[in-house]
Amino acid sequence: MAIFGRKLINSRKGGMMDFMHHDQDNKERKSLRDKFGDYTGDSCPICDRYRVMLSKDKKRRCEKCWWCIEDAKHDNEMFY
Numbered sequence: 258m259a260i261f262g263r264k265l266i267n268s269r270k271g272g273m274m275d276f277m278h279h280d281q282d283n284k285e286r287k288s289l290r291d292k293f294g295d296y297t298g299d300s301c302p303i304c305d306r307y308r309v310m311l312s313k314d315k316k317r318r319c320e321k322c323w324w325c326i327e328d329a330k331h332d333n334e335m336f337y
Contacts, residue, residue, distance in 0.1 A: 291314065306322075309326070
C-alpha cells in the first residue's frame with residue numbers, strides 16, 4: 258500500500274480513480290506551495306512574529322498563524 262496525499266491506495270488494485278485522486282492532490286499541493294514565498298522582514302499584526310511571507314499572488318501571509326494581511330483574515334487553505 259502507498260499513501261498519496263490524504264488517500265491510502267492499494268498499489269495492487271490501481272486504476273483510473275487512483276490517478277484522478279493523485280492529480281487532485283498534486284493541484285492542492287501546488288496551490289499550497291504558491292501561498293509560501295520569501296520572508297519580508299515584517300512582523301505579523303496578530304502573533305507579532307517576524308514570519309510574514311510574500312506569496313506568488315502578492316499577498317502577505319504569516320507562516321506561523323496563517324494570517325493574510327491583505328484579506329484581514331486567517332487563510333484556512335494553509336492549514337495542513
